[in-house]
Amino acid sequence: MDDSTIVCKCEEINLAEIETAIKSGAHTFDDIKRLTRCGMGPCQAKVCSNLVRQIISESLDKPLSDIRPPRMRMPLKPTRISALVGDEESSSVISVFSESAPKEGDEDHV
Numbered sequence: 001m002d003d004s005t006i007v008c009k010c011e012e013i014n015l016a017e018i019e020t021a022i023k024s025g026a027h028t029f030d031d032i033k034r035l036t037r038c039g040m041g042p043c044q045a046k047v048c049s050n051l052v053r054q055i056i057s058e059s060l061d062k063p064l065s066d067i068r069p070p071r072m073r074m075p076l077k078p079t080r081i082s083a084l085v086g087d088e089e090s091s092s093v094i095s096v097f098s099e100s101a102p103k104e105g106d107e108d109h110v
């Protein structure tokens with residue numbers, strides 16, 4: 001890989017930008033994410049996280065197992081807006097939440 005090699009395809013972040021972030025003190029994937037936007041694309045770091053972790057590992061001379069994967073945020077998969085605001089019957093997200101929500105009359109419901 002040379003400095004112009006794209007590491008994060010979604011955000012078009014190259015190796016030089018990752019290495020600059022590491023030299024600036026970024027020692028985790030989330031640090032690099034904050035400095036470069038690497039991992040903030042549509043795939044949410046599914047494509048680039050292992051490569052970035054490997055670059056961090058080699059740059060800091062740490063075992064790969066010590067470099068934590070990026071912190072995942074909801075939604076964990078692409079979700080249509082209609083699933084979040086649509087009618088209750090077609091929304092799997094709403095049904096998941098409504099199943100876990102306490103109902104009036106439940107003993108634990110306050």
Ligand code: FES
Pocket residue numbers: 007008009010011038039040041042043044045046047048049
């Ligand atoms: S390749 Fe990095 S966020 Fe998709």
